[in-house]
Amino acid sequence: MVESTQKVPEDGLRINLFPMAAHGFFRKYRDLSQWVLIAVFIALPWIKINGLPAILINLPDRRFTFFGLSFWGHDAPLLFFVLASFSLGLLLATSIWGRVWCGWACPQTITIDGIFRRIETLVEGNYIARKKLHEKPFDNEKIVKGAIKWLLFLTVSIILSHTFFAYFTGPGKLLSMALGSPSKNLTIFLIVNTTTLTILLNFGWFKERFCTIICPYGRLQSVLTDEDSLVVAYDEERGEPRKGSNTKSEEMGDCINCFKCVAVCPTGIDIRRGIQMECIACTSCIDACNEIMRITKKPKGLIRYESENGLKGEKTVFWKMKTNIYLGLTLLSVIGLFLFIFNRSGLDITVLRAHENPYQILKTSNEKTLIANHFTLNLKNQSSLKMEVDIIRVEKVEGTEIEIIAATLPVTILPGKSKKNHIFIKFLKSMLEKRSHHKFQLQITTKSKDITQKYIKEITLAGPV
Numbered sequence: 080m081v082e083s084t085q086k087v088p089e090d091g092l093r094i095n096l097f098p099m100a101a102h103g104f105f106r107k108y109r110d111l112s113q114w115v116l117i118a119v120f121i122a123l124p125w126i127k128i129n130g131l132p133a134i135l136i137n138l139p140d141r142r143f144t145f146f147g148l149s150f151w152g153h154d155a156p157l158l159f160f161v162l163a164s165f166s167l168g169l170l171l172a173t174s175i176w177g178r179v180w181c182g183w184a185c186p187q188t189i190t191i192d193g194i195f196r197r198i199e200t201l202v203e204g205n206y207i208a209r210k211k212l213h214e215k216p217f218d219n220e221k222i223v224k225g226a227i228k229w230l231l232f233l234t235v236s237i238i239l240s241h242t243f244f245a246y247f248t249g250p251g252k253l254l255s256m257a258l259g260s261p262s263k264n265l266t267i268f269l270i271v272n273t274t275t276l277t278i279l280l281n282f283g284w285f286k287e288r289f290c291t292i293i294c295p296y297g298r299l300q301s302v303l304t305d306e307d308s309l310v311v312a313y314d315e316e317r318g319e320p321r322k323g324s325n326t327k328s329e330e331m332g333d334c335i336n337c338f339k340c341v342a343v344c345p346t347g348i349d350i351r352r353g354i355q356m357e358c359i360a361c362t363s364c365i366d367a368c369n370e371i372m373r374i375t376k377k378p379k380g381l382i383r384y385e386s387e388n389g390l391k392g393e394k395t396v397f398w399k400m401k402t403n404i405y406l407g408l409t410l411l412s413v414i415g416l417f418l419f420i421f422n423r424s425g426l427d428i429t430v431l432r433a434h435e436n437p438y439q440i441l442k443t444s445n446e447k448t449l450i451a452n453h454f455t456l457n458l459k460n461q462s463s464l465k466m467e468v469d470i471i472r473v474e475k476v477e478g479t480e481i482e483i484i485a486a487t488l489p490v491t492i493l494p495g496k497s498k499k500n501h502i503f504i505k506f507l508k509s510m511l512e513k514r515s516h517h518k519f520q521l522q523i524t525t526k527s528k529d530i531t532q533k534y535i536k537e538i539t540l541a542g543p544v
């Protein structure tokens with residue numbers, strides 16, 4: 080990576096950039112991916128699965144709903160697998176495709192490029208008109224256009240902040256809070272408005288500065304990518320000596336020094352200086368240069384996705400030790416995530432022996448002694464549906480019968496709720512024979528939405544030897 084071509088001016092004030100719009104192959108697909116991702120972000124809280132929003136992060140109840148599945152506070156290991164899968168997947172993608180995340184999927188670039196810059200262009204015109212307007216003193220045109228632009232920015236920021244909070248409250252609750260008096264939900268009101276203001280300033284004013292100054296992912300590029308990673312790069316071998324350069328060479332390179340690649344760059348760098356940390360791989364310079372190559376009748380790809388080795392004419396090796404390790408770890412995390420989700424029980428059962436005597440001798444009749452054990456049974460509904468829980472009362476064990484008395488069962492348990500029950504298990508003392516305990520499988524049944532499931536919990540029955 081070379082030193083950035085984008086410098087902070089002597090006075091330390093921000094440089095205002097007015098990137099020219101690029102058109103071409105990558106722009107077309109970036110537009111498509113931006114619209115799809117923005118639409119998914121806005122639509123997800125409104126889509127209902129099993130009567131719940133597709134994604135709902137209910138912090139007060141410590142309940143997380145994800146496409147019909149509900150997770151609770153004690154499912155924290157899931158968070159580990161989600162974060163590990165995402166981070167390792169990002170490491171893998173970066174080591175192969177460089178900053179593909181920044182250019183194609185990061186909310187920062189998508190929102191600026193897909194929404195805010197479009198509004199700016201709509202109201203103030205193309206990059207030349209925007210620059211002129213910025214440089215001229217305040218007059219009616221500048222005030223009116225500025226007011227319209229910031230009003231539209233504010234409207235979008237309100238929609239985005241409310242959509243973001245809909246992921247935490249659900250759209251219905253958010254709507255009723257938004258339409259009600261702010262004093263009723265003062266904390267939420269202040270948080271939502273602070274978020275609106277942050278979105279407005281970040282996307283409307285700070286823009287790609289976030290990528291070049293604050294974002295830690297950008298700073299990590301030099302360690303995450305290597306000479307085989309595909310990055311947006313200028314082919315110096317082919318482009319130089321560029322037109323207008325002080326060279327004695329007879330044969331000129333393909334670069335006509337039109338500066339179009341610089342004009343379209345949202346971070347204001349000159350990619351011809353080499354790979355720079357400020358490059359967010361937006362591909363605008365590829366489209367801009369390809370257009371020039373088309374006009375000058377030269378092959379496309381003077382600026383292209385290429386590895387450092389590829390630029391030197393050497394072979395690019397994607398699959399090597401580093402990428403294989405990233406791939407292996409990513410797969411392990413994803414497998415761990417799926418195993419955790421699919422092996423998760425809908426009913427959490429805890430059986431504890433009651434505090435008093437471990438057993439009671441109930442009666443002696445017909446030379447047979449009956450023993451009773453008292454247990455507390457804690458049942459927690461971990462699913463997203465209402466559940467009716469019952470227990471199998473009588474079971475045959477080794478030629479004798481075990482009777483289970485559970486006065487508080489069957490019971491209906493709402494999603495995420497727990498119920499405590501007392502159960503007494505009666506059995507013949509002869510079942511214990513010479514041992515003081517006997518392992519026994521308690522069978523619990525659940526019914527939700529006509530689906531019946533059976534759970535087994537092993538407990539130990541105790542009695543006198």
Ligand code: SF4
Pocket residue numbers: 313318333334335336337338339340341351367368371381382
């Ligand atoms: S757009 Fe292409 S031809 Fe024009 S300056 Fe950039 S690299 Fe050179």
Ligand code: SF4
Pocket residue numbers: 311340343344345346347348349350357358359360361362363364365
């Ligand atoms: S150098 Fe090219 S790819 Fe990188 S940010 Fe600038 S325009 Fe986008």
